[in-house]
Amino acid sequence: MKATVIAPANIAFIKYWGKADSVLRLPLNSSLSMNLSNAYTTTTVEFSSVLKKDSVRLIGGMFFPDEINRIIVALDRIRSYSGIRLFARVVTKNSFPKGIGAAASASGFAALTIAGFAASGKKLTEKELTIFARMGSGSACRSIPDGFVVWEKGNSSDTSYAYSLYSHTYWDLYDILVIVDTGMKKVSTSEGQKGVKTSPFWQERVQKIPDKIKKMKTALREKNYPMLGAMIEDDCLSMHRVMQTQTPPIFYWNNATKKLMEMVRCWRNEGIPVYFTIDAGPNVHLICEKSTVELLKKKLREIEEVKNIIVNTSAPGAHLVDKHLF
Ligand code: DP6
Numbered sequence: 122m123k124a125t126v127i128a129p130a131n132i133a134f135i136k137y138w139g140k141a142d143s144v145l146r147l148p149l150n151s152s153l154s155m156n157l158s159n160a161y162t163t164t165t166v167e168f169s170s171v172l173k174k175d176s177v178r179l180i181g182g183m184f185f186p187d188e189i190n191r192i193i194v195a196l197d198r199i200r201s202y203s204g205i206r207l208f209a210r211v212v213t214k215n216s217f218p219k220g221i222g223a224a225a226s227a228s229g230f231a232a233l234t235i236a237g238f239a240a241s242g243k244k245l246t247e248k249e250l251t252i253f254a255r256m257g258s259g260s261a262c263r264s265i266p267d268g269f270v271v272w273e274k275g276n277s278s279d280t281s282y283a284y285s286l287y288s289h290t291y292w293d294l295y296d297i298l299v300i301v302d303t304g305m306k307k308v309s310t311s312e313g314q315k316g317v318k319t320s321p322f323w324q325e326r327v328q329k330i331p332d333k334i335k336k337m338k339t340a341l342r343e344k345n346y347p348m349l350g351a352m353i354e355d356d357c358l359s360m361h362r363v364m365q366t367q368t369p370p371i372f373y374w375n376n377a378t379k380k381l382m383e384m385v386r387c388w389r390n391e392g393i394p395v396y397f398t399i400d401a402g403p404n405v406h407l408i409c410e411k412s413t414v415e416l417l418k419k420k421l422r423e424i425e426e427v428k429n430i431i432v433n434t435s436a437p438g439a440h441l442v443d444k445h446l447f
Pocket of ligand 1 (some may be wrong): 133135136137138152156226227244257258259261314400401
Protein backbone atom coordinates (compact mmCIF):
# COMPACT_ATOMS: atom_id res chain seq x y z
CA MET A 122 0.00 0.00 0.00
CA LYS A 123 1.07 3.56 -0.72
CA ALA A 124 0.51 6.46 1.70
CA THR A 125 1.21 10.18 1.51
CA VAL A 126 1.39 12.68 4.33
CA ILE A 127 1.74 16.44 4.61
CA ALA A 128 3.48 17.49 7.82
CA PRO A 129 4.14 21.06 8.97
CA ALA A 130 7.42 22.35 10.34
CA ASN A 131 7.00 23.88 13.77
CA ILE A 132 8.51 26.83 15.61
CA ALA A 133 9.37 26.25 19.25
CA PHE A 134 8.31 29.00 21.65
CA ILE A 135 10.08 27.07 24.45
CA LYS A 136 12.95 25.23 22.82
CA TYR A 137 14.49 21.77 22.97
CA TRP A 138 18.27 21.80 23.23
CA GLY A 139 20.01 18.79 24.71
CA LYS A 140 19.22 15.12 25.16
CA ALA A 141 18.93 12.98 28.26
CA ASP A 142 19.14 9.89 26.02
CA SER A 143 20.58 10.33 22.55
CA VAL A 144 19.47 6.93 21.17
CA LEU A 145 15.82 7.33 22.17
CA ARG A 146 16.03 11.11 21.73
CA LEU A 147 14.66 11.88 25.17
CA PRO A 148 15.09 15.63 25.75
CA LEU A 149 16.56 17.37 28.78
CA ASN A 150 13.46 19.58 28.93
CA SER A 151 9.87 19.81 27.75
CA SER A 152 9.13 22.23 24.91
CA LEU A 153 6.17 24.05 23.36
CA SER A 154 5.62 24.97 19.71
CA MET A 155 3.28 26.15 16.97
CA ASN A 156 2.88 24.34 13.63
CA LEU A 157 3.64 26.41 10.54
CA SER A 158 1.13 26.61 7.68
CA ASN A 159 3.50 27.40 4.79
CA ALA A 160 6.61 25.41 5.71
CA TYR A 161 5.81 21.73 5.26
CA THR A 162 7.03 18.40 3.91
CA THR A 163 5.07 16.04 1.67
CA THR A 164 6.19 12.39 1.76
CA THR A 165 4.98 9.26 -0.02
CA VAL A 166 6.00 5.81 1.23
CA GLU A 167 5.35 2.45 -0.40
CA PHE A 168 6.58 -0.96 0.76
CA SER A 169 7.09 -3.26 -2.20
CA SER A 170 8.29 -6.80 -2.88
CA VAL A 171 9.87 -5.60 -6.14
CA LEU A 172 12.50 -3.50 -4.33
CA LYS A 173 15.92 -4.98 -3.48
CA LYS A 174 16.79 -2.13 -1.08
CA ASP A 175 15.24 1.04 0.33
CA SER A 176 15.09 3.90 -2.15
CA VAL A 177 14.94 7.46 -0.81
CA ARG A 178 14.59 10.58 -2.97
CA LEU A 179 14.24 14.28 -2.17
CA ILE A 180 12.56 16.20 -4.99
CA GLY A 181 14.45 19.43 -5.73
CA GLY A 182 17.37 18.62 -3.43
CA MET A 183 19.84 16.08 -2.10
CA PHE A 184 20.12 14.08 1.10
CA PHE A 185 23.53 13.59 2.70
CA PRO A 186 24.48 9.90 3.25
CA ASP A 187 23.98 10.23 7.03
CA GLU A 188 20.48 11.63 6.44
CA ILE A 189 19.62 8.63 4.24
CA ASN A 190 20.89 6.31 6.99
CA ARG A 191 18.72 8.08 9.55
CA ILE A 192 15.67 7.62 7.28
CA ILE A 193 16.48 3.92 6.82
CA VAL A 194 16.81 3.46 10.60
CA ALA A 195 13.34 5.06 10.96
CA LEU A 196 11.98 2.67 8.27
CA ASP A 197 13.55 -0.24 10.20
CA ARG A 198 11.69 0.82 13.34
CA ILE A 199 8.42 0.94 11.36
CA ARG A 200 9.13 -2.47 9.79
CA SER A 201 9.98 -4.10 13.07
CA TYR A 202 6.89 -2.70 14.89
CA SER A 203 4.48 -3.54 12.09
CA GLY A 204 6.03 -6.91 11.20
CA ILE A 205 6.85 -5.98 7.59
CA ARG A 206 9.88 -7.39 5.79
CA LEU A 207 9.65 -5.42 2.53
CA PHE A 208 11.88 -2.57 1.39
CA ALA A 209 10.37 0.87 0.89
CA ARG A 210 10.33 3.58 -1.73
CA VAL A 211 10.27 7.04 -0.17
CA VAL A 212 9.83 10.25 -2.15
CA THR A 213 9.68 13.55 -0.33
CA LYS A 214 9.61 17.28 -1.01
CA ASN A 215 9.75 20.41 1.10
CA SER A 216 7.86 23.65 0.53
CA PHE A 217 10.92 25.51 1.88
CA PRO A 218 14.73 25.16 1.74
CA LYS A 219 16.20 22.38 3.91
CA GLY A 220 19.19 22.82 6.26
CA ILE A 221 18.62 26.51 6.96
CA GLY A 222 17.32 26.10 10.48
CA ALA A 223 13.69 25.97 9.41
CA ALA A 224 12.93 22.56 10.94
CA ALA A 225 12.97 20.33 7.83
CA SER A 226 13.88 17.38 10.07
CA ALA A 227 10.76 18.01 12.16
CA SER A 228 8.33 18.03 9.24
CA GLY A 229 10.36 15.33 7.47
CA PHE A 230 10.33 12.73 10.24
CA ALA A 231 6.71 13.51 11.16
CA ALA A 232 5.65 12.88 7.55
CA LEU A 233 7.83 9.77 7.22
CA THR A 234 6.49 8.24 10.44
CA ILE A 235 2.81 8.66 9.60
CA ALA A 236 3.19 7.74 5.91
CA GLY A 237 5.37 4.74 6.83
CA PHE A 238 2.92 3.30 9.32
CA ALA A 239 -0.08 3.98 7.05
CA ALA A 240 1.73 2.23 4.18
CA SER A 241 2.51 -0.72 6.48
CA GLY A 242 -1.17 -1.05 7.41
CA LYS A 243 -0.40 -0.83 11.14
CA LYS A 244 -2.70 1.55 13.04
CA LEU A 245 -1.18 3.65 15.83
CA THR A 246 -2.64 6.29 18.11
CA GLU A 247 -1.49 9.91 17.71
CA LYS A 248 0.51 9.57 20.93
CA GLU A 249 2.32 6.46 19.62
CA LEU A 250 3.07 8.21 16.33
CA THR A 251 4.63 11.15 18.18
CA ILE A 252 6.87 8.71 20.07
CA PHE A 253 8.10 7.09 16.84
CA ALA A 254 8.59 10.49 15.16
CA ARG A 255 10.60 11.67 18.19
CA MET A 256 13.06 8.81 17.69
CA GLY A 257 13.71 10.12 14.14
CA SER A 258 14.20 13.74 15.19
CA GLY A 259 13.15 15.11 18.57
CA SER A 260 11.26 18.14 17.33
CA ALA A 261 9.37 15.96 14.79
CA CYS A 262 7.02 14.75 17.53
CA ARG A 263 5.66 18.30 17.80
CA SER A 264 4.67 18.36 14.10
CA ILE A 265 2.05 15.62 14.52
CA PRO A 266 -0.61 17.07 16.86
CA ASP A 267 -2.79 20.03 15.84
CA GLY A 268 -1.86 23.71 16.28
CA PHE A 269 -0.14 24.60 19.55
CA VAL A 270 1.75 21.60 20.89
CA VAL A 271 3.54 20.51 24.07
CA TRP A 272 6.26 17.83 24.06
CA GLU A 273 6.44 16.35 27.54
CA LYS A 274 10.03 15.38 28.22
CA GLY A 275 9.02 12.28 30.19
CA ASN A 276 11.55 9.89 31.67
CA SER A 277 11.19 6.95 29.29
CA SER A 278 10.27 6.42 25.64
CA ASP A 279 6.60 5.87 26.47
CA THR A 280 6.31 9.02 28.57
CA SER A 281 8.10 11.38 26.15
CA TYR A 282 5.38 12.34 23.66
CA ALA A 283 3.61 15.36 22.20
CA TYR A 284 -0.01 16.51 22.42
CA SER A 285 -2.10 19.43 21.20
CA LEU A 286 -2.70 22.14 23.77
CA TYR A 287 -4.92 24.19 21.44
CA SER A 288 -6.08 23.61 17.88
CA HIS A 289 -4.70 25.72 15.02
CA THR A 290 -7.91 27.78 14.92
CA TYR A 291 -7.55 28.84 18.56
CA TRP A 292 -5.49 32.01 17.95
CA ASP A 293 -4.59 33.86 14.74
CA LEU A 294 -0.89 34.12 15.59
CA TYR A 295 1.60 34.54 12.75
CA ASP A 296 5.18 33.47 12.22
CA ILE A 297 6.99 35.42 9.50
CA LEU A 298 10.07 33.36 8.66
CA VAL A 299 12.65 35.86 7.45
CA ILE A 300 15.31 34.19 5.32
CA VAL A 301 18.60 36.06 5.36
CA ASP A 302 20.81 33.11 4.42
CA THR A 303 19.93 30.04 2.35
CA GLY A 304 23.27 28.26 2.95
CA MET A 305 23.35 24.99 4.89
CA LYS A 306 23.74 25.41 8.64
CA LYS A 307 27.26 24.84 9.89
CA VAL A 308 26.53 22.50 12.79
CA SER A 309 23.58 20.10 12.69
CA THR A 310 21.18 20.16 15.64
CA SER A 311 22.02 16.55 16.55
CA GLU A 312 25.76 17.32 16.52
CA GLY A 313 25.39 20.66 18.29
CA GLN A 314 23.32 19.22 21.15
CA LYS A 315 26.10 16.79 22.09
CA GLY A 316 28.04 19.65 23.69
CA VAL A 317 25.14 21.08 25.72
CA LYS A 318 26.50 20.05 29.12
CA THR A 319 29.80 21.84 28.53
CA SER A 320 27.93 25.15 28.87
CA PRO A 321 27.88 26.56 32.42
CA PHE A 322 24.29 27.68 31.76
CA TRP A 323 22.56 24.46 30.68
CA GLN A 324 21.46 23.36 34.15
CA GLU A 325 20.03 26.73 35.09
CA ARG A 326 18.12 26.78 31.78
CA VAL A 327 16.69 23.28 32.22
CA GLN A 328 15.65 23.96 35.82
CA LYS A 329 13.65 27.02 34.77
CA ILE A 330 11.73 25.32 31.96
CA PRO A 331 8.82 23.79 33.96
CA ASP A 332 7.97 27.21 35.36
CA LYS A 333 8.35 28.84 31.92
CA ILE A 334 5.99 26.28 30.36
CA LYS A 335 3.45 26.88 33.09
CA LYS A 336 3.59 30.65 32.48
CA MET A 337 3.44 30.21 28.73
CA LYS A 338 0.34 28.04 29.09
CA THR A 339 -1.23 30.93 31.02
CA ALA A 340 -0.24 33.42 28.29
CA LEU A 341 -1.82 31.14 25.69
CA ARG A 342 -4.97 30.57 27.75
CA GLU A 343 -5.41 34.31 28.24
CA LYS A 344 -4.29 35.10 24.66
CA ASN A 345 -1.88 37.56 26.29
CA TYR A 346 0.30 38.40 23.29
CA PRO A 347 2.87 40.73 24.99
CA MET A 348 3.42 38.14 27.73
CA LEU A 349 3.75 35.32 25.21
CA GLY A 350 6.05 37.33 22.93
CA ALA A 351 8.39 38.37 25.76
CA MET A 352 8.64 34.73 26.89
CA ILE A 353 9.34 33.51 23.34
CA GLU A 354 12.23 35.97 22.97
CA ASP A 355 13.56 35.19 26.42
CA ASP A 356 13.69 31.45 25.75
CA CYS A 357 15.31 31.93 22.35
CA LEU A 358 18.08 34.01 23.94
CA SER A 359 18.45 31.51 26.78
CA MET A 360 18.95 28.63 24.30
CA HIS A 361 21.44 30.62 22.22
CA ARG A 362 23.31 31.58 25.38
CA VAL A 363 23.80 27.85 26.07
CA MET A 364 24.83 27.18 22.44
CA GLN A 365 27.30 30.07 22.43
CA THR A 366 28.94 29.00 25.70
CA GLN A 367 29.31 25.31 24.84
CA THR A 368 32.77 23.90 24.05
CA PRO A 369 33.25 24.36 21.16
CA PRO A 370 30.80 27.28 21.03
CA ILE A 371 28.18 27.43 18.29
CA PHE A 372 27.19 30.78 16.78
CA TYR A 373 24.23 30.37 14.45
CA TRP A 374 23.66 34.12 14.02
CA ASN A 375 25.21 36.31 11.35
CA ASN A 376 25.19 40.10 10.94
CA ALA A 377 21.78 40.08 9.27
CA THR A 378 20.35 38.04 12.17
CA LYS A 379 21.65 40.59 14.66
CA LYS A 380 20.36 43.48 12.55
CA LEU A 381 16.88 41.94 12.50
CA MET A 382 16.91 41.36 16.27
CA GLU A 383 17.78 45.04 16.66
CA MET A 384 15.07 46.08 14.18
CA VAL A 385 12.46 44.11 16.12
CA ARG A 386 13.38 46.05 19.26
CA CYS A 387 13.19 49.36 17.36
CA TRP A 388 9.81 48.47 15.89
CA ARG A 389 8.54 47.60 19.35
CA ASN A 390 9.77 50.95 20.66
CA GLU A 391 7.81 52.57 17.82
CA GLY A 392 4.71 50.78 19.07
CA ILE A 393 4.61 47.83 16.64
CA PRO A 394 3.94 44.65 18.61
CA VAL A 395 6.39 42.03 17.31
CA TYR A 396 8.84 39.54 18.88
CA PHE A 397 11.58 37.34 17.42
CA THR A 398 12.78 33.80 17.84
CA ILE A 399 15.65 31.95 16.14
CA ASP A 400 16.42 28.23 15.82
CA ALA A 401 19.68 26.56 14.80
CA GLY A 402 20.44 28.90 11.92
CA PRO A 403 20.72 32.58 11.04
CA ASN A 404 17.13 33.04 9.87
CA VAL A 405 14.69 34.89 12.08
CA HIS A 406 11.08 34.11 12.92
CA LEU A 407 8.92 37.15 13.71
CA ILE A 408 5.95 36.28 15.89
CA CYS A 409 3.05 38.70 15.53
CA GLU A 410 -0.70 39.02 15.37
CA LYS A 411 -2.69 39.26 12.13
CA SER A 412 -3.10 43.04 12.37
CA THR A 413 0.66 43.67 11.98
CA VAL A 414 1.53 41.18 9.22
CA GLU A 415 1.15 43.59 6.27
CA LEU A 416 3.08 46.39 7.96
CA LEU A 417 5.92 44.02 8.87
CA LYS A 418 6.05 42.60 5.32
CA LYS A 419 6.44 46.15 4.01
CA LYS A 420 9.19 46.95 6.52
CA LEU A 421 11.02 43.69 5.76
CA ARG A 422 10.99 44.40 2.03
CA GLU A 423 13.00 47.55 2.77
CA ILE A 424 15.82 45.59 4.46
CA GLU A 425 18.56 44.73 1.99
CA GLU A 426 19.70 41.52 3.75
CA VAL A 427 16.23 39.93 3.58
CA LYS A 428 16.28 37.32 0.79
CA ASN A 429 12.82 35.88 1.20
CA ILE A 430 9.96 35.66 3.66
CA ILE A 431 7.51 32.85 4.38
CA VAL A 432 4.35 33.97 6.16
CA ASN A 433 2.86 31.25 8.35
CA THR A 434 -0.09 31.01 10.61
CA SER A 435 -0.82 28.17 13.00
CA ALA A 436 -1.47 24.89 11.15
CA PRO A 437 -3.05 21.47 11.71
CA GLY A 438 -0.72 18.60 12.50
CA ALA A 439 0.60 16.00 10.04
CA HIS A 440 -2.17 14.27 8.08
CA LEU A 441 -2.72 11.79 5.28
CA VAL A 442 -3.61 13.10 1.80
CA ASP A 443 -4.80 11.37 -1.39
CA LYS A 444 -2.36 12.89 -3.89
CA HIS A 445 0.80 10.74 -4.04
CA LEU A 446 4.26 11.87 -5.22
CA PHE A 447 4.70 8.74 -7.39
C1 DP6 B 1 17.00 24.56 17.87
O1 DP6 B 1 14.83 18.15 16.71
O2 DP6 B 1 16.48 18.99 15.01
O3 DP6 B 1 15.24 23.73 16.51
O4 DP6 B 1 16.52 15.44 17.85
O5 DP6 B 1 18.86 15.79 17.11
O6 DP6 B 1 17.01 15.73 15.41
P1 DP6 B 1 17.40 16.08 16.83
O7 DP6 B 1 17.28 17.67 16.99
P2 DP6 B 1 16.17 18.65 16.42
O8 DP6 B 1 16.48 19.94 17.34
C2 DP6 B 1 15.71 21.10 17.25
C3 DP6 B 1 16.43 22.18 17.95
C4 DP6 B 1 15.85 23.56 17.78
C5 DP6 B 1 14.86 23.90 18.89
C6 DP6 B 1 13.48 23.28 18.81
O9 DP6 B 1 12.93 23.13 17.70
O10 DP6 B 1 12.93 22.99 19.88
